[in-house]
Amino acid sequence: MGPVPPAYEADEDGMLLIGGRRADALVAEAGGTPLFVYDLGQVRARIATFRAAFPGVALHYAVKANPYEKLLSAIAKDVDGLDVASGGELALALEAGAEASTISFAGPGKRDADLAAAVSAGATINLESEGEVDRVLAIGGRPKLAVRVNPPFEIRGAGMRMGGGARPFGVDAERVPALVRRILKAGAEWRGFHIFAGSQALGAEALIEAQRATIALAAELAEAAGAPPPLVNLGGGFGIPYSSGERPLDVEAVGLALHDVLSNRPQILQNSEFAVELGRWLVGEAGVYLARILDRKISHGKTFLITDGGMHHQLAASGNFGQVVRRNFPVAIASRFGAPAKEEASVTGCLCTPLDRLADDVMLPSAGEGDLVAVFLAGAYGLSASPQAFLGHPPALEMLVGEGA
Ligand SMILES: Cc1ncc(COP(=O)(O)O)c(C=O)c1O
Incomplete structure (x- = not known):
């Protein structure tokens, strides 16, 4: 076992x-x-490990990993943002005391009522399709919108792959620049990119490679759209060992490599913020x-x-x-x-x-x-x-x- x-x-x-x-x-x-x-002590120790290994990178918690109210309230105080996947999780995140401007909402099938709740709260919607943009803009107001990109790559060896081919998640990379231009033209607040390539990866090299590719892709899409992204959510994917023979992820190695890549990032990303979005590694x-x-x-x-x-x-x-x-x-x-x-x-x-x-x-x-x-x-x-x-x-x-x- x-x-x-x-x-x-x-x-x-x-x-x-x-x-x-x-x-x-x-x-x-x-x-x-x-x-x-x-055990909150273990969760806090993980958050401290992340902070030490990734200075200057924002930490978001993926509520889907564990939405238990008491745990969520405690985590909300210690991280920089919450990622929610439904109107129900959005309500839980707000009840847990999270500042609405730090909440982001991703998920391929958002109901109109959920979109309206996110717009009125002031949470960021990670757009999954052109159709979703039409529905958000029809709500009115000034929505905060990021584009979830379906990247043309996945995290090597990940337990769950969420990029690199036909997916119900995000917008195919080649269609993203046009979508960003449309968001800007409509007068919405553009928040940047959300690029989630997979989950449950234990190989530091695979994660380093995926983060490098993510940053290069964000820069390329920003250039093509002609707009620097305020935030680049690099996804997550940090795994934990579930079975015999699996070794814990070397987060320090991933942190060092990311620091290197960010120190030499393309000009168009100079003023962007960067975030990593984690669930199981924090609480599993x-x-x-x-x-x-x-x-x-x-x-x-x-x-x-x-x-x-x-x-x-x-x-x-x-x-x-x-x-x-x-x-x-x-x-x-x-x-x-x-x-x-x-x-x-x-x-x-x-x-x-x-x-x-x-x-x-x-x-x-x-x-x-x-x-x-x-x-x-x-x-x-x-x-x-x-x-x-x-x-x-x-x-x-x-x-x-x-x-x-
Ligand atoms: C968009 C998104 N963010 C975050 C996560 C959390 O992944 P994990 O709990 O493996 O960190 C997932 C998992 O499916 C996801 O789809």
């Missing part, structure tokens, strides 16, 4: 600590399982999903630990959230954290479907009814990315812990 993130340890009883608190005490405080716990490792074992059973010699959680809360761990090959997320018995692995077992959820697997054939300390299972890497694309209504089991609880929570 994948690596347990380094920030987790056990107390003297072998109980998993999350943000310095015992997992069983957190469950008691929250009122039961299944429970997602997010900071979350743990805790579920309780309801039953331990043996079938044809194989041990199953059946929990009260499952894919309806943590779809990604079951391997059904875009993974091509199912690989085990890191899991542990929270009440025996760090104890030697003694037996091979499969951890399942409580749903009546063979898809509901939290870990297949993993070595764990011996565990049974009443023990807590911890599924790591649950801070991003967990609860909000899962089919919560499927089969009618109770919803999961969520809580924020750690300094400042």
Whole structure:
């Protein structure tokens, strides 16, 4: 299975600590399982790592990774902008206290009502098509508009590719200059470019290459449009290791290379601001999903630990959230954290479907009814990315812990 993130340890009883608190005490405080716990201390440490590695580059948080209200309010105070993907996320970002002028709204199918909400709040709309421009301009006012570019490249080796060919996202690069001229002519406030080429990349070289290509493309499009962009959103794509053999991203190397490229950037980008837009790298490792074992059973010699959680809360761990090959997320018995692995077992959820697997054939300390299972890497694309209504089991609880929570 994948690596347990380094920030987790056990107390003297072998109980998993999350943000310095015992997992069983957190469950008691929250009122039961299944429970997602997010450690704000780890998120803040990530933000500090980014600030040190990317001086002068703005940091935006992609709300889609985890929109839990308490976490979002805390993050909104510490980053330079929030990226939202729907009218619902826009409302959450505003409720979390984000300054509307720092919010940007990207997404291929924006409703008229969502566009109107963004215009009236004063958020930036990252335009995805010429048709969307028509609909925004029809609303009136002076909208803040950036153009989302469908770049002619992708991030090499990324888990999710969002550029380099026919895509429903953004406007093909060759049509962007005409669109920018149209925005300027209409008297809207042009905010610049949003260029998102992919997600979940662990190779520093691939990210460096993509950022270089992004900056060159922004300069080329600005020249062709005859207008310097106020902001160039370079996308993100910083990944985290989910499976064995994957290594953490060397963010310092990416930061150094970006600093070099920005120091020698083309004249037309001299006064532009630059931003990086991150989700999972900021919050993914900071979350743990805790579920309780309801039953331990043996079938044809194989041990199953059946929990009260499952894919309806943590779809990604079951391997059904875009993974091509199912690989085990890191899991542990929270009440025996760090104890030697003694037996091979499969951890399942409580749903009546063979898809509901939290870990297949993993070595764990011996565990049974009443023990807590911890599924790591649950801070991003967990609860909000899962089919919560499927089969009618109770919803999961969520809580924020750690300094400042
Ligand atoms: C436009 C955009 N921004 C940000 C993200 C966040 O990606 P990640 O959580 O991998 O950083 C995504 C992911 O799909 C995206 O599509």
